[in-house]
Amino acid sequence: MASEQPATSQPSSSASSIMEVSESFDIKATYLKFLEDDKEMTMPVAAIETLVTLLGITQPSTSYELIKILENATQSLKKSVKNSISLSAGCDLFMRFVLRNIHKYGDWDSCKRHLVANGRLFVERAKTAREHIAENGLPFIRDDDVILVLSYSRTLHSLLLNASKKRIRFRVIVTESRPSNKGSLMAKVLREAGIPVSLVVDGMMGYVIDKVDKVFCGAEGVAESGGVINHIGTYQLAVLARNANKPLYVVAESHKFVRLFPLSPSDLPTEFPVQFSITEPEYELERSPRVDFTPHQYITALITDLGVLTPSGVSEELIKMWYD
Amino acid sequence: MSDLTLKTLTHHHKSDKDIFFQIDTFISQLKRRQITGSNDVGMATAHLLVRFVSAARWTHIDSLISDLRLLGKRLIAAQPREFACGNMVRRVLALIREEIHGNNENGIDNKGLSSSSPLITSMFNLLSTEDKSIETANNEKKTGRDLKPYIIEGIQELIEEIRNIEDSIAGMSVEMIHENEVLLTPSPNSKTVLEFLRRASQKRKFSVLVTESFPNETEIAHAFAKKLAKAGIETVIIPDSSVYAVMSRVGKVIVGARTVLANGGCISASGIALACEAAKNHKTPVLAVTGVYKLSPLYPFDVESLIEVGNTGKVVDFSDKDMVENVEVMNPTYDYVAPENIDIYVTNIGGYSPSFIYRLVLDHYSSEDNKL
CATH class of the missing domain: 1.20.120 (Four Helix Bundle (Hemerythrin (Met), subunit A))
Incomplete structure (x- = not known):
């Protein structure tokens, strides 16, 4: 990197x-x-x-x-x-x-x-940013929606919780998201909040894509192009969503915007690059990349604390910060 | 008079009953569709706003802002799909807020960190010091009486903008249209498109295919074609069904818009989405010509709610008993065109790609007024 x-x-x-x-x-x-x-x-x-x-x-x-x-x-x-x-x-x-x-x-x-x-203040503000997102993203979730969610994201969690609190009736399909299995956590917290959830294995993305209205995911980082770096599986989900003509919304705080310009998932640093062998290595599946990169053309909009941005809005925010 | 009564608008002088009468008249006109179309509605709203602000008396600028928001709310409620009135009110609000902000900038520029130029607020929100207290204190001092001429001047500029819209957009037409090109326009109802083509015809020779736009705008399409022909443009009227068939020979598709939404999509007359879809399939460029006043800060969360369904009598005659009794007939009057299906927006301030529209929205509106 x-x-x-x-x-x-x-x-x-x-x-x-x-x-x-x-x-x-x-x-x-x-x-x-x-x-x-x-x-x-x-x-x-x-x-x-x-x-x-x-x-x-x-x-x-x-x-x-x-x-x-x-x-x-x-x-x-x-x-x-x-x-x-x-x-x-x-x-x-x-x-x-x-x-x-x-x-x-x-x-x-x-x-x-x-x-x-102001050390504590920053933490508080970061939490407020999440609340902002929960408000900005609210109109994207409507009654009777079926939402496909990848893995766990705190921001997405707070958005969905807020929507459910506002009495919007929607259902969520959560992918399991191996190898971290964070999807199970997402399913658990959403069910606790009274949101009907179906937890599916990652291979079932294609099976359910026609049944969903929109796709949501969080982000670990948002690259300068507006593409997102997120838990492994996001890229395939994004391609699938585009193919099925479903909107993909990314929820991320603006402090996750990062000055990177990856062109493909392999441009990201990883401990475990793809390797081939004729003997069976130990912990093969555990030793696989944890994040991938989804190029900006697959993303419909980014829901951030600065408002709803198109992917090209990210570079503008970064430019404002670094070059003026 | 529903919720915007004399009581709620205490900041207006009691003798200004005139303005309330005007507001009510305008609202009834909107409801009865006596004023329709972005251009007319925008113009009428701007004129109303001039009178509203002139009649307003306020001790604190915030009360003017809240009155304007209330007015905007009522206008939008009167005709939710005429976006121009909401846009105008929001533009004026942004103007006022900018004026207040500008004054504050000068006031506290040496107070330190937070008053660093307003551009750099965004990503540093997390780290910068909170200076809201200073700002509001400053607001209190500015009683805002002196703002009135600025606000009215700003609205007058807006009116000028709408008045000159055709002219400034048409100025760009020569650069966009080539010699001997075949153009297709599915928006015969757009004055902007008409002027755009007319102006280009002074320097270029080209032909225009006009869609028939059945059922809502067929007569308008005929009149439109006549005007083009009169301007010396080779004009052909084609049925809507042959849009795809002719697309392979078309060089550019030129469409008008009723409203441009924050995501870069637009709402326009029915039939346009079809033409844009066909154009995309043939990789034919789609130009949307529109004034900046049609830009709306709203996001199409629910496309169906933006589309109005009109008189089905235009599709099937009500006297046709067998049809009316047995067949369900629909006549949607608008279309939503997705941002992917438009290549460029030609506006009075230049050409912009749909992915840049959100930026124009941020430049022209203040985000706190998106929801009035």
């Missing part, structure tokens, strides 16, 4: 003191702990929280130091976590925010104070 920041392989000697502090701070553990403690937290937000915590501990005294710390931390976090697409969206957003705003405060110190003090 192409990382956005210029590679700073070794810290310069002037920054050695910084490195000491950040070495004593296990960035990966902190990141994973954030995700563990708050099940509602998404990966980009956890990454932002981790960086904020780091800033609170290291107390950099110059803005150069601050930037250096953040750069190094971002690098090591991206390297240490396997599925780094989503978290790199958070790191990049935070980095960009710091760089853009450091000069806006008269002194950079108050900038840092703001960032550290």
Whole structure:
């Protein structure tokens, strides 16, 4: 995966003191702990929280130091976590925010104070973003709809829950989504909310596609083209939906927009590329890619906290953030 | 007078009964379909808004905004499928909000982070500081009396925009139409299309196939063809059923739109979706000519609710007893054209691809007014 920041392989000697502090701070553990403690937290937000915590501990005294710390931390976090697409969206957003705003405060110190003090606020806002999406997406779900849903997504979960709370009567078909089996979780939480659900195996997508009115999925990351990086199986579902002329809606928070431009699923970093062998390898099915990339032409619309966007709207938001 | 009564509109002076009378007249005209079509409805709404704002007295700009929203709601309820009135009200609201926002920008520009230029708000929403308090405090100070001339001027500009729409779109026609091209238009009811072709005919020689548009616009189609012929354009009227058959010889399909929706699709007269579908099958480019005032911030969540069903007497004569008793007859008056079936929107501010329409919507409307 192409990382956005210029590679700073070794810290310069002037920054050695910084490195000491950040070495004593296990960035990966902190990141994973954030995700563990708050099940509602998404990966980009956890990454932002981790960086904020780091800033609170290291107390950099110059803005150069601050930037250096953040750069190094971002690098090591991206390297240490396997599925780094989503978290790199958070790191990049935070980095960009710091760089853009450091000069806006008269002194950079108050900038840092703001960032550290508002740690919890970011998490709250990320949750509000989800609520926004639940509102923006509401009119897409109508009475008597049959909705095909892939795997589990917190945003999609909150949207469907909101729709059911507003007394819209719809039914959901959830795909099992191997190998993570997150589909079973989705089916469970939706049934608990009183929504009629049918859980189907992944191979049944084609069997049910004619029976559904629309297809929904979440996203791990939204690429610059407007295509989405999501749990494995999204691509085939999208192609199927296009073939059957069913709309595919992606629900994603805007902090998942990431500056990547993959052209095919194989452009994504994976631990387990496709391999051939004549002997039976161990755990073959467990060792398969967990995410795939769905190109933008298959997506009808993205339901985000910024509103309902066409895929080309994503690049515009990213351009607004990075090049002006 | 239903919910927009003198009581609810306390901000208007009691002596301004005149304006309420005008609102009611307009609403009845909408209901009775005495005013129809985006152009006329848009124009009438804009004129009403000028009078409404001139008559309004407000101590706080928010009260004007809420009055306008209420007015918009009533107009939309009177004729839900005439999108132009909702669009006009929303445009004026966006204008007012922009005016307030602009004033605030100057006011608190040195307050720090959050007043960074309004463009960069979006993705940074997650991280930026909350400065709503400052904004509202600032709003309180602006009593908005001085805004009135700006608002009225803005609406006048809107009226000018609608008035000159044909002219500004037609200006682009020469670039779009080639010499000796065969064009097909299934929208004989569109003034914009007529002007577009007429203007092109001054510099180009081409022929136009006009669909008969049975049953709702057959007479209009004949009149339209006559006008084209008078302008020296080689014109052929074809039955609707032969649209697919002739498509292989057609260079471009030119359609008008009643409303352009936020996803890039549009609502237009019935028969147009068929022509666009046939065009797609033959990879023939489809040009939709439309004014920006027809742009609606709404999303077609439920296509069927957008389409009106008209008089079936036009399809089958009511005196035909055997038919009327035994056959179910339908006459939908509009069509929904999906964004994939349109190649370019030619508007008074330039040509745009359907996937860019959402951006135009964001530029012209403020999202808080999408739902009045």
